[in-house]
Amino acid sequence: xxxxxxxxxxxxxxxxxxxxxxxxxxxxxxxxxxxxxxxxxxxxxxxxxxxxxxxxxxxxxxxxxxxxxxxxxxxxxxxxxxxxxxxxxxxxxxxxxxxxxxxxxxxxxxxxxxxxxxxxxxxxxxxxxxxxxxxxxxxxxxxxxxxxxxxxxxxxxxxxxxxxxxxxxxxxxxxxxxxxxxxxxxxxxxxxxxxxxxxxxxxxxxxxxxxxxxxxxxxxxxxxxxxxxxxxxxxxxxxxxxxxxxxxxxxxxxxxxxxxxxxxxxxxxxxxxxxxxxxxxxxxxxxxxxxxxxxxxxxxxxxxxxxxxxxxxxxxxxxxxxxxxxxxxxxxxxxxxxxxxxxxxxxxxxxxxxxxxxxxxxxxxxxxxxxxxxxxxxxxxxxxxxxxxxxxxxxxxxxxxxxxxxxxxxxxxxxxxxxxxxxxxxxxxxxxxxxxxxxxxxxxxxxxxxxxxxxxxxxxxxxxxxxxxxxxxxxxxxxxxxxxxxxxxxxxxxxxxxxxx
Numbered sequence: 119x120x121x122x123x124x125x126x127x128x129x130x131x132x133x134x135x136x137x138x139x140x141x142x143x144x145x146x147x148x149x150x151x152x153x154x155x156x157x158x159x160x161x162x163x164x165x166x167x168x169x170x171x172x173x174x175x176x177x178x179x180x181x182x183x184x185x186x187x188x189x190x191x192x193x194x195x196x197x198x199x200x201x202x203x204x205x206x207x208x209x210x211x212x213x214x215x216x217x218x219x220x221x222x223x224x225x226x227x228x229x230x231x232x233x234x235x236x237x238x239x240x241x242x243x244x245x246x247x248x249x250x251x252x253x254x255x256x257x258x259x260x261x262x263x264x265x266x267x268x269x270x271x272x273x274x275x276x277x278x279x280x281x282x283x284x285x286x287x288x289x290x291x292x293x294x295x296x297x298x299x300x301x302x303x304x305x306x307x308x309x310x311x312x313x314x315x316x317x318x319x320x321x322x323x324x325x326x327x328x329x330x331x332x333x334x335x336x337x338x339x340x341x342x343x344x345x346x347x348x349x350x351x352x353x354x355x356x357x358x359x360x361x362x363x364x365x366x367x368x369x370x371x372x373x374x375x376x377x378x379x380x381x382x383x384x385x386x387x388x389x390x391x392x393x394x395x396x397x398x399x400x401x402x403x404x405x406x407x408x409x410x411x412x413x414x415x416x417x418x419x420x421x422x423x424x425x426x427x428x429x430x431x432x433x434x435x436x437x438x439x440x441x442x443x444x445x446x447x448x449x450x451x452x453x454x455x456x457x458x459x460x461x462x463x464x465x466x467x468x469x470x471x472x473x474x475x476x477x478x479x480x481x482x483x484x485x486x487x488x489x490x491x492x493x494x495x496x497x498x499x500x501x502x503x504x505x506x507x508x509x510x511x512x513x514x515x516x517x518x519x520x521x522x523x524x525x526x527x528x529x530x531x532x533x534x535x536x537x538x539x540x541x542x543x544x545x546x547x548x549x550x551x552x553x554x555x556x557x558x559x560x561x562x563x564x565x566x567x568x569x570x571x572x573x574x575x576x577x578x579x580x581x582x583x584x585x586x587x588x589x590x591x592x593x594x595x596x597x598x599x600x601x602x603x604x605x606x607x608x609x610x611x612x613x614x615x616x617x618x619x
Contacts, residue, residue, distance in 0.1 A: 119132075119152070120150065120151070120152045121151045122148065122149070122150045122151070123142060123144055123148065124148050125145055125146045125147050125148050125198060126143070126145070127143070127145050129141035129142060129143040129212075129214060130142055132186060133153065134153075134184035134186050134287065135183060135287075137183040137184060137218065137289060138184050138217070138223065138287045138289070139216050140213055140214065141214040141215075142212065142213055143212040144201075144209075144211040144265075145198060145200055145201055146198035147190055147200065147209055148191040149188055149190050149211065150188070150189045150191060150282065151186055151187070152186065152189075153186060153187075154185040159172070160175075160233075170488070171488060171492075173488075173489070174488035174489045174491070174492040175492060177489050177492070177493075178489065178492045178493045179290060179291070180288040181289050181290065182286065182287075182288060182289075183287040183289040185286045185287065186284075186285050187282045187283070187284055188211075188283050188285050189270070189283070190265055190268050190269050203262055204463065205463075205559050206264065207559060208265055208266050209265045210263065210264060210265070211262070211264075211265060211268065212261070212262055213225060213260070213262075213263060213285070214259070214260055215258060215259050215261070215287065216258050221290060221291060221292060222238075222259075222289070222500070223238070223259055223287055223288065223289055224287075224290070224495055225261045225285065225286070225288075226285075226286040226288065227263060227267050227268065227284070227285050227286075228284045229268065229270075229282075229284075230270070231477055231478075232478060233473050233476075233477045234267050234474065235469060235470060235495050236261045236466065237466050237495060237498055237499055238259040238261060238499065239261065240257070240259065241500075241502060263285070268282065268283045292500065293307075293500060296497060296500040297500055299501075301505075301506070304501055305392050305505070305506070307497070308392045308493070308494070308497060308505075309389065309392035311493065312489070312490055312497070313391060313392050313490060316487050317356060317387055317389070319387060319388050319389060319401065320332050320333070320386075320387060320405065321338055321386060321387070322357050322358075322384065322387045323383070323384055324347075324349055324357060324361065324365070324383040324384060325381075325383075326365045326366065326367060327367055330357055330387075333384055338384075338405070338406075338407055339407045341384075342408055342409045342410060343409050344382055344410065345379060345382065345412075345413070345445075346379065346382045346383075346410045346411065347378075347382065347383045347412075347414075347415065347618065348384060348412050348414045349383070349384070349385035349386075349414075349416070350386055350402075350417070350420035350424055351386075351387070351416075351417055351420050352390070352419040352420050352453075353390045353418060353419040353472075353511075354390060354472050354486055355417075355418070355486065357385035357387045360417050360420070361385070361415075361417070361605055363603070363604070363607075363610075363611070364605055364611055369611070370615070371615050374618075375618060378618060386401075386405075388401065388402070388423070390419060390507065391490065391505065391507050391508075393507060394506050394507050394510045394520070395419065395423045395426050395507070395510050395520070396426045396433075396510070398423045398426070399423050399427040400426075400432075400433060400436070402423065403433060403437055404436065406440045406441075407440075408439060408440055409440075409441065410440065411445065412445065413445045413446045413447070413448075413618055414447045415614065416447075416450065416452060417450045417451055417452070417604070418450075418453055418568065418569065418601065419453050419511065420452070421449045421452025421453050421574075422452075422453055422510065422511070422521075422524075424447065424449070425577070426524065428447070428530040429528055429530060429578070430523055430524060430528075431523060431526065432523075437530065442531070443531035443532065444530065444531070444533065445533045445534075446532075446533060446535075446536060446617055446618060447534070447535050447536070448536040448538070448614065448617060448618075449535070449536065449537050449574070450605070450610065451538065451566055451568070451569055451574060452537070452539070452574050453511060453569045453574070454574055454576055454577055455513055455570070455572075455573030455574075456510075456513035456514075456518060456521055456573065457511050457512075457568055457570065457573075458513060458560045459471070459560070460508050460509065460511025460512040460513070461504075461512055461514075462504040462508075464560060465508065467557075468568075469495060471557075471567060472486050472491060473486075475602050476488055476491070478548055478549075480548070480603075481548070481600065486602075513570070513573065525577075527578070532581075534584040534585070534617075535577070535581060535583050535584055535585075536583075536584060536585040536587070536613075536617055537575045537586050537587065538587045538588075538613065539566065539571055539574035539587075539588060539589070540571070540588070540596070540600065541564040541565065541566065541571045541588075541589070541591060541592065541595050541596065542565070542566045542589075542590070542596065542597065542599060542601070543595035543596065544567060544600070546597035547597045547598075549567075549600075563592075564590070564591075564593070566601040567600050567602075568601040568602075569601065571590075571592055572592060585613075587613055589607075
């Protein structure tokens with residue numbers, strides 16, 4: 119089957135499969151839609167921390183419900199109205215689909231190996247229809263897909279694919295315990311069904327040769343009175359993935375750190391969705407032995423965990439029982455003042471930034487755990503609200519009490535604060551060809567795709583940044599260093615060698 123829609127305002131029905139009925143509307147955008155008889159294998163997502171997309175989909179009980187190929191054609195010359203979404207410069211394509219009774223749907227778009235996911239724009243209202251309602255009586259789910267996500271890449275080295283993007287539909291059984299459930303129940307479900315399946319929380323040795331083993335309690339207690347390097351990873355990540363850039367035992371930085379700390383290089387491997395940064399910090403301090411002499415390297419959301427450990431008033435007594443002061447605290451791409459992606463309206467974009475990174479090995483991946491991303495998509499298809507762990511990332515001080523508490527006058531003695539951050543321009547890199555992220559529109563300021571450039575160097579009025587290492591400036595972008603590949607940069611590795619002595 120092949121159908122060409124010519125940018126009409128009215129929806130056109132497309133035969134996808136017996137399991138899903140789809141109507142498309144793409145005003146102003148001619149598109150050729152083709153039936154996919156033999157759906158190609160999913161991209162391996164070689165940069166991801168826990169296998170490919172196929173494994174993540176199976177682990178979260180998503181079932182393929184059909185696929186179609188979409189290829190935008192040459193645009194009409196005459197100006198016509200197009201669908202749009204807030205904070206986006208891209209035109210949108212609308213897919214309307216009716217799930218089977220008692221089921222929901224998610225849409226995946228794979229374009230030249232890069233994967234993006236889309237939640238229903240009208241979720242969870244359509245999913246809250248009582249079970250057993252006939253398909254013709256149930257509201258359609260509406261998916262808005264950016265035109266750029268369907269278009270063929272044009273950048274050198276990232277193009278050459280034949281045909282269009284593959285639009286896949288995945289069905290899943292509605293989980294009644296998530297629909298209209300209190301937040302505590304939702305978080306408990308995420309903890310048990312999503313994050314616990316990917317990792318056990320605790321301190322791990324940063325030792326790739328031994329597969330980053332958990333630190334036995336007696337060995338952890340033996341670090342009392344000793345110098346320790348503490349690593350703290352970011353959202354959707356892990357110890358092994360976030361710091362993979364220097365994990366090779368033969369790496370010059372790794373060898374240097376072994377000479378300084380010996381085996382006392384450990385990381386707090388923790389859940390980043392079922393727990394807030396404050397809860398992560400409380401658990402971290404609770405597990406630390408007393409009287410250690412820590413240096414800290416943190417990345418992304420790990421900066422908020424670190425700041426909470428060092429500065430949050432509620433943790434002052436516990437912190438003082440673990441260490442008197444910190445030697446060096448190095449914040450790499452730290453979300454010190456939150457991120458605009460922490461706002462509820464940007465949740466799908468937040469997930470898609472990490473989905474794209476997990477699809478492109480050269481971007482470093484930051485240990486992206488695909489199983490967590492797919493699991494959260496399934497949850498958000500049921501729950502029409504933000505999560506406390508994501509809300510803690512919001513830069514809105516009027517609403518984010520956690521961040522306000524960090525910005526008070528309480529300061530933990532720190533020998534030196536070091537900041538590393540970047541202003542990244544995606545239009546010159548591989549992401550530009552695939553994504554409708556519009557990050558500059560969302561942030562309204564310089565950023566590295568996830569955290570704002572300025573916020574990464576701001577703590578509170580008492581904390582002073584001793585060393586500030588920048589890729590680009592607030593007004594000058596660069597197209598090499600982005601949020602997820604800092605630790606692969608020779609300049610960052612050299613900096614850590616110089617600072618941690």
